[in-house]
Amino acid sequence: MKNNEILSIKNLRKIYHTETSETVAVDDFSFSLSNGEFIAIVGPSGCGKSTILSILANLENKSSGSIKIKENYKLGYMLQSDSLFEWRNILDNCLLGLEINKNLSKENINYVLGLLKTYGLKDFINSHPSNLSGGMRQRVSLIRTLATKPDILLLDEPFSALDYQTRLAVSDDVYRIIKKEKKSVIMVTHDLAEAISMADKVIVLSKRPCSIKKIIPIKIENKSTPIENRKSKEFSKYYEEIWKEIDLNV
Amino acid sequence: MCSNEHISYLKKIRFNKILIKLIQISIFIIFLIVWQLLADFKVINTFVSSSPKEVFKTIIELHKTNNLYNHIFITLYETVLSFLIGTLIGIFLATILWWNKFIAKVVDPYLTILNSLPKVALGPIIIIWVGAKMNSIILMALFISTIITIMNVYQGFIETDINKIKLMKSFNAKPYQMFFKLVLPSSFPNIISALKINLSMSLVGLLPPVGEKIFFNKCYSRY
Ligand SMILES: Nc1ncnc2c1ncn2[C@@H]1O[C@H](COP(=O)(O)OP(=O)(O)O)[C@@H](O)[C@H]1O
């Protein structure tokens, strides 16, 4: 790996086997992530985006190819649904990962409490998930992922379950948290605007089996938060460029 | 604070609840009266279907000889206990099925057959096998509640939210952590509902022995 690369994927291939068929979901996918980078992966639905993240997060086995992660770098996975446990309060939800890894030290608990305080959830640590709004739940879900101190975040359509307005606000929110905590990110989304407004680089995938169609670096003058970036003059240019690349299977 | 509208809303709900209780009790009383009248006018055979008065008399008699409570209590205690034990065994077996999908697939058709049988109808069969003893009631209770619990609880286990399972896997949860931190607590509503069905079944299980006791006593008192 080159010196500031923290994750590198080479010739990744994934075949799903079922009784009735086999599906090649990912075919010859290669890319690398640098420290502090925010990469968005877009592509037509069903092309294999989630599969790539699932393999990285160890939820699925790859068929072939290699994945290298820089020594001592950890991954954290965040799904579209917040998947909070109704029977746990907010604090205990956030401590889930630490509990599973038997890392419930005083220091780690204080770290989580600090995150909850910093990100406006201090008054809710004893509440149960049903008392929180969709946006807040997603923030809790992010803190649950951050609790285990991952260096690279894998976000799979993290805002898709939210309505449009909340989605704008929450993506701004999450972006700020991620930047403040200095995490590197690979985010999968089908929302081009979301990808352009958040990422440093957008990877456009082909139809299934997916491979890389184009990598587009996003260069916005006076880059700011996602909502502000949407207003920039470069935004629509990128939107059009990516729109042309995407194979729509309507 | 409450607005007037809210107060009248609450009143309406309360009134409704009381009304429902009153009507439920009235239906029961009317049922007793009609039963008694039919018996009095000999429309129904009292040797088979008895009458409220006679049932009441027998209860009083048994009460005097102090037999009834003892009998009811022991039967109640033993059936409830065996239904509870059955629930625990059922949860345990459901856990094994969740743990090992292969076993689950093997026993699936048998479970479906067992579950589609009318459970109370198994009573007579077990009584024939084991004899009309206390044992047969306990065995029946155990058997029925185990089956009911397996079906209910296993259903809850396999319906665990796939996203929550993914989440647990992404934290590298071991199978026992997956079970105790996610699968078991998320199936809590199913466990409660199995317990509810089992407890009400244990009351149904009570009817034959208690009914039988009353019936026999009545027969003896005739001779
Ligand atoms: N567990 C699985 N078994 C079989 N096929 C699967 C499985 N998961 C996904 N697929 C198939 O792989 C393809 C890619 O799926 P996915 O990665 O979820 O797409 P995306 O996230 O881009 O919408 C789809 O055609 C899907 O049907």
Ligand SMILES: [Mg+2]
């Ligand atoms: Mg997907």
